[in-house]
Amino acid sequence: MDCRRIALGVVGTAFLFACSAGLPTAQAAPEAKGSNAPATKRDFMISIFWAPPWEHTNDKQYDYLKEAHINVVPCIHPSLAGQADRQRKILGLAHARGMKVMVYDPKRYADVKAVVTDFKEHPALWGYYLKDEPRLGEFTKYGRMVRDFLKHDPDHIPFINMLPAGPGGRRDNVPWREFLQKWIDAAGADNLHYLVYDNYPFAALDQYKDPYVGRGHSHGHIQDYFSDLETVRQCGMANNIVTGIYLQSVGIEKYLRRPDENDLRWNVYAALAYGIKSIQWFTWWTPTGRGEPFTNAIMDPNGNKTDLYTVVKKLNAQIKTLGPTLMKLDAVEVYHSGVVPEGTKKVPDDYFFKPVNPDDALLISHMVDSENGRDYIMVVNKDNRSLKKHAKELDLDGPKTLRFRVSRDITGLTLISKNTGSSVSIDRKLAHGIFSDSFLPGEGHLYMLPKGDWGGP
Secondary structure (H helix, E strand, C coil): CCHHHHHHHCCCCCCCCCCCCCEECCCCCCCCCCCCCCCCCCCCEEEEECCCCHHHCCHHHHHHHHHCCCCEEECCCCCCCCCHHHHHHHHHHHHCCCCEEEECCHHHCCCHHHHHHHHCCCCCEEEEEEEECCCHHHHHHHHHHHHHHHHHCCCCEEEEEECCCCHHHEECCEEHHHHHHHHHHHHCHHHCCEEEEECCCCECHHHCCCCCCCCCCCCCCCCCHHHHHHHHHHHHHHHCCEEEEEEECCCECCCECCCCHHHHHHHHHHHHHCCCCEEEEECCECCCCCCCCECCCCECCCCCECHHHHHHHHHHHHHHHHHHHHCCEEEEEEEEECCCCCCCCECCCCCCEEECCCCCCEEEEEEEECCCCCEEEEEEECCCHHHHHHCCCCCCCCCEEEEEEECCCCCCCEEECCCCCCEEECHHHEECCEEEEEECCCCEEEEECCCCCCCCC
8 A cells, every 4th residue: 555645645636545355245245265264254354554563563562453353464564565484473473363364475476376385374364465556457467366366275365455536536547436347357256355445534624625515525524435435335236245445543744634533433334334344444553764744543653552542442343243244234225314425325205214304414324134135224423523614513522312214114123232243122212203313423323124125226
């Protein structure tokens, strides 16, 4: 991931990014290939970018990763890339803690068999990180490389991180959806376990005179954030590929603001509502020596936890708990209320689950269990500090009660607890077709509906 290009890209009309490491959204998740491959129908990937550097590759730092519920560690750091012996140490540290590792040895990828021979038998191996953000002209090369790795090691995943949409929703002079499809076709949909991208939404607000309107009616976030999520959702559904996203946990002076707890919560649940099944925190370790003035990330440059560590740990725990349910769910429809970002859809007036107040800033995602057809709704409170100057009754310091009008045929609702993963009846909150619940800024709740036909695309 080219951090320098991140900083430069935000100066233009869009500051977007894309990485590849997700899980299929609206179709059944593909079966894992081989006994050691990640159980994609069961495990939600919680990963990072910018691992602890070599001088901090030790038990203490890997205990921190385990404590924060990270389950896949890519060997992405200048002091680790291409260093087979160092990556073997990381494999050992991860294995002792029940984590997996993506190795990264690009200088030897001309001899795939040799790389596979070095690593394939290690029990902590998750897969091989091949390339960050290939351009359209490189798709044939890296598509062939994906197939070559699978030929020599079908039990582990070759990982490619894709670019996001650019200005005008295009990338390399083609529409972004077409760009993604060309990559899928080059590698072969059956060979891709993940389609992942990154998009860092929290722009430095002082860069724009009116971040709410001037950035495409997207609540002060990067203009194409939600339209990219929608495009990836559709692309994952059409190709039966799991989708994922990198989440912003760092700032860059003048380009990105450092996110706070509400921002991180918002980022997580917005992604989950779009069916994302793999997240990577950008960044875990604070980058240094690269020319960009980065703020502290989750870990500072000296290996100390920052204030974001506890927040990320809590959110990762919630993802881990909801994961077994989320991994079965397809996000078949996603709607917005309040301001509707470009490239997305407003909640229909006759929808079976909608806010009483159409001005409430919400995401409403209709999800369906790919195994038994059961219907779910995920609601996300989009309020966060980017909205503050435009929302008269926005309280970012505590929960907000939201009311919904639901079909009168819905006689019961069940909450999937983010603390236990169990189903909790909340019928008491439902009366005469009106349902209410409390949400923190950026928080999402997942509800299971009673059996029935609640529509769909």
